[in-house]
Amino acid sequence: MTQEDQLYVRVDGYNVLLEDLEAVRQTVENISEAADVLQQVREVKSKTLNTMETNLGRLDGRLEDLQQEMPENGAQTQPETVEQTTRQEPEPVQEPQIDDSVRELQDELQNLQSELQGLDQ
Numbered sequence: 339m340t341q342e343d344q345l346y347v348r349v350d351g352y353n354v355l356l357e358d359l360e361a362v363r364q365t366v367e368n369i370s371e372a373a374d375v376l377q378q379v380r381e382v383k384s385k386t387l388n389t390m391e392t393n394l395g396r397l398d399g400r401l402e403d404l405q406q407e408m409p410e411n412g413a414q415t416q417p418e419t420v421e422q423t424t425r426q427e428p429e430p431v432q433e434p435q436i437d438d439s440v441r442e443l444q445d446e447l448q449n450l451q452s453e454l455q456g457l458d459q
Contacts, residue, residue: 368457375453382450386443393440 372454372457375450375457378446378450382443382446389440389443
């Protein structure tokens with residue numbers, strides 16, 4: 339084996355090593371991106387839980403209000419005449435409005451899901 343052959347083998351081995359290092363770098367980059375996406379998922383989860391807790395608090399408050407407005411079963415009330423009943427119009431029921439933050443969270447979750455699917459490719 340001449341000295342040129344030895345040099346060629348070393349350069350060839352060096353190129354393989356560079357390719358392996360590039361593959362490792364790509365893997366580390368993918369792991370870093372996945373960690374970022376997972377952090378975003380955790381943030382969305384936290385926001386979602388906070389929104390759910392807030393909405394449940396609102397519902398609980400509304401249910402308490404409704405419960406207070408409803409007469410108790412044993413309460414003595416004066417019977418209403420048909421005339422009084424027909425004159426009274428029921429109060430319009432207000433539909434609870436879905437918080438815009440819920441829609442934003444859904445959009446953010448869909449974006450994160452797309453990013454995760456992109457990482458698999």
